[in-house]
Amino acid sequence: MILSIASGKGGTGKTTVATALALSLGENVQLLDCDVEEPNAHIFVTVKLYKHVRICVPVPDIDKQKCDFCGRCQEVCSFNAIAVLKDDVLVFKELCHGCGSCSFLCPRAAIGEIDKEIGCVEAGAFEAGTFEIHASQTRTLQTGGRDGLAFVHGRLNVGQAMSPPLIRAVKQHGDRTRTVIVDAPPGTSCPATEAVRGSDFCLLVTEPTPFGLHDLALAVGALKKLEIPFAVVINRSGLGDGKVDDYCQQRGIPILMRIPFKREIAMAYSEGISIVEAMPEYKAEFQKLIESIERILVATHPE
Amino acid sequence: MKQLVVISGKGGTGKTILAASFAALSHNPVMADCDVDAADLHLLLQPTVIDRHQFSGGRYASVDETLCSRCGECRVRCRFDAIGEDFVVDPVSCEGCAFCHFVCPVKAIEMRERTSGEWFVSETRFGPMVHAQLGIAEENSGKLVSVVKRRAKEIAESQKRDWVIVDGAPGIGCPVIASLSGADCALVVTEPTLSSLHDADRVIGVARHFNVPVKLVINKYDLNLEMAAEVEAYCKIGNIPFVGRIGFHESVVGAAVEGKTIVEHSNGRARLEVEAVWSTLEKEQRP
Numbered sequence: 278m279i280l281s282i283a284s285g286k287g288g289t290g291k292t293t294v295a296t297a298l299a300l301s302l303g304e305n306v307q308l309l310d311c312d313v314e315e316p317n318a319h320i321f322v323t324v325k326l327y328k329h330v331r332i333c334v335p336v337p338d339i340d341k342q343k344c345d346f347c348g349r350c351q352e353v354c355s356f357n358a359i360a361v362l363k364d365d366v367l368v369f370k371e372l373c374h375g376c377g378s379c380s381f382l383c384p385r386a387a388i389g390e391i392d393k394e395i396g397c398v399e400a401g402a403f404e405a406g407t408f409e410i411h412a413s414q415t416r417t418l419q420t421g422g423r424d425g426l427a428f429v430h431g432r433l434n435v436g437q438a439m440s441p442p443l444i445r446a447v448k449q450h451g452d453r454t455r456t457v458i459v460d461a462p463p464g465t466s467c468p469a470t471e472a473v474r475g476s477d478f479c480l481l482v483t484e485p486t487p488f489g490l491h492d493l494a495l496a497v498g499a500l501k502k503l504e505i506p507f508a509v510v511i512n513r514s515g516l517g518d519g520k521v522d523d524y525c526q527q528r529g530i531p532i533l534m535r536i537p538f539k540r541e542i543a544m545a546y547s548e549g550i551s552i553v554e555a556m557p558e559y560k561a562e563f564q565k566l567i568e569s570i571e572r573i574l575v576a577t578h579p580e
Numbered sequence: 581m582k583q584l585v586v587i588s589g590k591g592g593t594g595k596t597i598l599a600a601s602f603a604a605l606s607h608n609p610v611m612a613d614c615d616v617d618a619a620d621l622h623l624l625l626q627p628t629v630i631d632r633h634q635f636s637g638g639r640y641a642s643v644d645e646t647l648c649s650r651c652g653e654c655r656v657r658c659r660f661d662a663i664g665e666d667f668v669v670d671p672v673s674c675e676g677c678a679f680c681h682f683v684c685p686v687k688a689i690e691m692r693e694r695t696s697g698e699w700f701v702s703e704t705r706f707g708p709m710v711h712a713q714l715g716i717a718e719e720n721s722g723k724l725v726s727v728v729k730r731r732a733k734e735i736a737e738s739q740k741r742d743w744v745i746v747d748g749a750p751g752i753g754c755p756v757i758a759s760l761s762g763a764d765c766a767l768v769v770t771e772p773t774l775s776s777l778h779d780a781d782r783v784i785g786v787a788r789h790f791n792v793p794v795k796l797v798i799n800k801y802d803l804n805l806e807m808a809a810e811v812e813a814y815c816k817i818g819n820i821p822f823v824g825r826i827g828f829h830e831s832v833v834g835a836a837v838e839g840k841t842i843v844e845h846s847n848g849r850a851r852l853e854v855e856a857v858w859s860t861l862e863k864e865q866r867p
Contacts, residue, residue, distance in 0.1 A: 464721075
């Protein structure tokens with residue numbers, strides 16, 4: 278199963294939920310941090326990263342010996358990434374989407390492609406001992422497995438604008454035989470859409486404030502468009518008002534969990550300690566959360 | 581006229597709440613909500629929309645099945661897996677590059693404009709506001725941010741206003757980069773958490789990459805005093821002007837629930853702290 282954790286609004290607790298789920302499930306779980314602009318999951322789980330892959334997108338490389346400055350590349354580029362002058366061609370790499378049109382359509386075969394690095398994917402395993410399944414039984418988990426890549430995240434290089442190709446690269450590591458937990462970026466536009474696409478289920482983490490509600494409604498719209506089933510987790514429950522509850526009730530959206538606002542939780546978060554480590558009683562809650570999701574999925578897809 | 585952009589890297593640190601308070605405290609601002617993905621500033625400023633405009637952020641391919649010979653050339657060339665086996669284009673995946681349009685031997689593919697959002701010029705109790713709403717699951721938020729910012733700047737110039745206050749997006753990608761262009765100052769709102777410091781460091785890198793001067797404020801500092809001290813130490817080492825700290829006050833959530841800025845809602849510490857931050861910022865930006 279691929280389970281994505283998304284939100285609309287930033288800072289509602291996606292990473293808290295995603296990492297707590299990974300730590301509570303223990304066995305056969307994979308955590309993909311797809312918030313490549315600001316990846317934070319690694320702060321809350323102990324991971325040993327042993328795979329590092331540069332992620333590049335192709336950008337045009339003009340051979341000025343062959344080029345006759347006909348202007349075809351500029352004409353076919355939908356992103357204004359090429360400007361053809363009288364005796365020069367300018368490439369604006371940061372605008373290029375790497376579609377390959379200019380290179381393929383150049384009548385003089387004067388355009389090749391070179392790699393532009395946009396970031397990296399790092400992958401590895403949860404460190405042995407991080408997982409305490411039962412209090413007494415610490416198991417060496419996730420270091421073996423099929424490829425050992427139980428934890429994968431992407432880091433967009435500073436100054437790069439386009440994250441979707443990097444998000445795709447992180448998601449390529451998804452292993453459907455496990456419970457794959459995708460920590461998505463905030464928002465409802467291309468990065469968030471790219472992260473949640475292909476999920477079997479999405480948990481929307483929100484907070485009971487007007488901002489939380491407004492952005493939850495946007496995220497609900499996006500998931501409906503993508504036809505992904507979803508439910509809500511309310512974080513910092515107790516602050517704000519009851520309008521998120523009303524909204525969910527009116528639309529029949531299940532609220533599967535409430536995490537109360539407590540200074541103790543905020544304090545642990547601030548130091549990069551997962552809620553399930555600071556307050557182990559929450560492990561059972563997160564296990565129940567997964568069970569509720571599985572029940573919903575079984576009810577909708579009995580096969 | 582000075583452009584102040586409020587950013588954070590990490591979401592939920594308090595950008596919108598602070599930007600709205602600055603709008604209330606500055607004398608004659610123009611506001612721009614550049615978090616077009618999940619715009620929230622209007623929840624505090626209750627704008628009355630004066631003008632609305634469609635935003636077309638790009639195009640998508642559409643296959644005319646009556647002309648299509650199902651040769652598959654488009655599917656081979658498309659690098660975004662946007663054309664299915666049934667030769668139907670998934671508009672969400674389509675980047676609008678038009679490669680398929682150019683290579684189709686029977687000219688069965690045309691590019692259509694997509695309406696990917698709307699933007700508004702509004703009036704609020706503190707002055708004009710330009711804001712937008714990107715369509716659901718649409719792209720090109722960077723372009724929409726540029727449209728919003730440009731209009732806000734034009735209004736500020738024509739009405740001789742002192743400030744353009746920009747509420748930015750989380751992250752470090754295209755909407756953030758677009759919101760930083762031409763800014764006089766980027767105020768990075770952090771909270772005393774490892775995540776927030778990690779993310780602030782990255783967005784500060786982006787601002788500096790584009791030569792925008794950075795300042796930093798700590799919000800909710802009393803949730804972890806040690807981490808707050810660490811954030812301040814980070815500023816010292818990195819030579820980042822530190823403009824103040826604001827505590828965690830439940831009244832701030834109360835203000836949001838009422839649709840008010842902190843300075844209108846409270847007479848207590850929250851208000852004093854925000855006022856202190858604003859007066860520092862204003863003083864330092866004065867020519």
